[in-house]
Amino acid sequence: MAHFDERIGIVPCKTEWGQWWQTVDEVYIEINSSSQLKAKEVKCAITPKHIRVEIKGNLIFEGDFCEPVHADEALWTLEDKCLIRICLSKAHNTAAHCWPSLLQGKYQADPYTFDEMQKKLTLQRFQLENPGMDFSGASMTGNYHGGGPQLPS
Known part of the structure; x- marks a missing residue:
């Protein structure tokens, strides 16, 4: 079975030095x-x-x-002598903890990218809660602030 990210892709936030993205559990x-x-x-x-x-x-x-990470689980690699990849394990790993930026005040996702990140984390949460179901072709609409669709008040 393919890994979740391989089936639905990533939602990258571009920067002058490369890019970053996240899953429920990790930041890359x-x-x-x-x-x-x-x-x-x-x-x-x-x-x-x-x-x-x-x-x-x-x-x-x-x-x-x-938000904090598990520093003792962090890993970096150098690939093809020109690409550095860093993997960080989130200390708070729920869909409600979607990072709006990599660092405080730096490398913030634009509103569209952040919304797409939240949708992806919500889909990943559904996949984790419902193993065996394929959400790779699913699409979602709505407001995802806080890790899931919000009901009108």
Whole structure:
């Protein structure tokens, strides 16, 4: 059986250095380098609330996460000598915890992208709650703030 993300794709938030996206459980960061890199030229420091990434001594980004992560479970890899992938495990892993930005005040998803992220997390939540059902062709409409469709008051 294909993994959930492989069936429905990702909803990326583009940045000047690459992109980031999320699932219910994790946040993924991809950093593109215009030059060939060696792993020792990449410095990635991750704490539960903060990240700092440097390439060849140049700061790529630094800041506090929107929500805490499990820093001891964080993983980064260098692929093809030019793509850095970082995987962060969310401390709060529910559809209600859709990150509006990667860092506090930085790399915010535009309203359309954020809505699409919330829809994807809601679909993933339904998939997790209903194993065996295929939601890959499902479409959703409505307001997804808070991890699910909201009923009018």
